[in-house]
Amino acid sequence: MSGKLLRLVCIAATAAGTVLVPAPATAVPEPETEQHNVADLLTDLQELYRKAEEATEAYNATEEKLKKQRAETDRLDRALARARLSLHDSRGAAGRLARQQYQSSTDISPYVRLLLARDPQHAIEQGHVIGRLAQERADTIGRLTGNERKAHELARKARTALDRRLALTERRKKERDEVRARLHDVEELLASLSRDQLTDLAEFEQNGITKAQKKFMASGALGSEHSSGTDESKGSTSSVRAPSAEGDRAVRYAVRQLGKPYEWGTEGPRTYDCSGLTSQAWAEAGTPIPRTSQEQWKRLERIPLDELRPGDLVVYFPKATHVALYLGDGMVVQAPRPGAKVKVSPIAANPVLGAVRPDPTGKPLRRYEPPELPEGATDGSDEGYEGYAAPAPETSTR
The missing domain is CATH 3.90.1720.10 (endopeptidase domain like (from Nostoc punctiforme))
Incomplete structure (x- = not known):
């Protein structure tokens, strides 16, 4: 068996995960056997390339989703910052109202104050003011409660969405790297081949491409593109x-x-x-x-x-x-x-x-x-x- 053929057969067997038993020294392969082994090697290489490209395209898709998710997370973060600022303002307003209520609190009934007031009309107007303050306090408490709920929900959504995309990206990257690791072993063997051996392999595949192209063009698949x-x-x-x-x-x-x-x-x-x-x-x-x-x-x-x-x-x-x-x-x-x-x-x-x-x-x-x-x-x-x-x-x- 020629050194060139033996090397190609060994590579084909390695790519396929098999163990070779050396043939007797007297064994002389037919030309068809050499071609068959080159074809097997080419099949293995093409399969590995396809798997690697499939995994990489899946990873690319996840990268795109992650970019979009990052943009969405940034949007949620900005909305969360606004919600927290609004929450801070609501808490400040609630605190001011609480202090005002404490400073103006009395045990005297508002009805009694109205009867004892020197100017009942002024007392009534004060009552309207107090009523508006009470409504403002209620509105502030409502906003406070709503802003707290909104901020909590925004924070939860941002964390959940980003964690999910990051986990998916890591998984896809692992899948891609696993395929690349398998491909790397065969690529190292390709790098170790002589120029003549690489030429034989390339020529074998190129001949296949040429035949496929001729067959494709002869089939009329492109219609009348070339006709005037x-x-x-x-x-x-x-x-x-x-x-x-x-x-x-x-x-x-x-x-x-x-x-x-x-x-x-x-x-x-x-x-x-x-x-x-x-x-x-x-x-x-x-x-x-x-x-x-x-x-x-x-x-x-x-x-x-x-x-x-x-x-x-x-x-x-x-x-x-x-x-x-x-x-x-x-x-x-x-x-x-x-x-x-x-x-x-x-x-x-x-x-x-x-x-x-x-x-x-x-x-x-x-x-x-x-x-x-x-x-x-x-x-x-x-x-x-x-x-x-x-x-x-x-x-x-x-």
């Missing part, structure tokens, strides 16, 4: 469907990010993960969308693939764990995965789940000129093997 015609949704200088003005801005933003590294859980401006790129592209276009690929798939309007136009989002895998921004001509801009950079890739580089449109009411531009792609926009691996360096397991908190 008088459809006013087509740009006059391109066969690509014209996007809306917002879609055009989103595409141009994404193109400007080409070459920037992929990094878990980031949304620019120096590094991106898949949904970080798409969410920021549309935020820059003036149309904020959900942060994660799952929420983008869930909440944005779904469209048939044969209606794709630049700026639409293409979502991948059954659990919607990856997303890219459609560029046109069967190509997307994406942040693929660790070790890779933002690049232009075939739309079928991953199994397509469907597509969504962030601006369903946006009218297509009458004239559209696709952005000019920089040299090397499609260069580099869609798989993330080139120049790979295994990261250390993440231990810091965010």
Whole structure:
């Protein structure tokens, strides 16, 4: 067995959690066996990448919820401060009224005071004043009681909501880090492979992508996008469907990010993960969308693939764990995965789940000129093997 093949077989077995028994020295594997083992290794790696991305997208979703909860908690804190200030004022007013009542208290009945008064009319007016003071005291006590109840309820809501979100975030972070730890073991093995071995693995996957792309394009899934015609949704200088003005801005933003590294859980401006790129592209276009690929798939309007136009989002895998921004001509801009950079890739580089449109009411531009792609926009691996360096397991908190 060649050293190269033995190494690949060992890695495949390690990734699958199995124990290898060395084959007899005389055993000579058939070429199909080597290909089969590379395929097994690739399957294991892709599964780990998907699990890691799924966990990271779940963590990203929790981060977004936590941001919103923090804003809500800040609002509750401000309301609580106002309620406590009002409570302090109510207590001060109640104290003043109590002192006034004590200073003016007497054992003489108000009726007797009226009979003995030299000026009964003045006494009656005094009685009205006293009555108003009594009503004010009652109102103050009511406000005091209400403010105490409100302050207590606001404090309880703020504590409960924040504790719940913090607990959820910690749990999601633990899940993400567990998957990353599993992925780290395989990534260390990838980093230890020779350049030739990495090339074999990358070529094997790229051949699969090429076949999948050809099959996808031949299926007619994109409809008549590439045919010429008088459809006013087509740009006059391109066969690509014209996007809306917002879609055009989103595409141009994404193109400007080409070459920037992929990094878990980031949304620019120096590094991106898949949904970080798409969410920021549309935020820059003036149309904020959900942060994660799952929420983008869930909440944005779904469209048939044969209606794709630049700026639409293409979502991948059954659990919607990856997303890219459609560029046109069967190509997307994406942040693929660790070790890779933002690049232009075939739309079928991953199994397509469907597509969504962030601006369903946006009218297509009458004239559209696709952005000019920089040299090397499609260069580099869609798989993330080139120049790979295994990261250390993440231990810091965010």
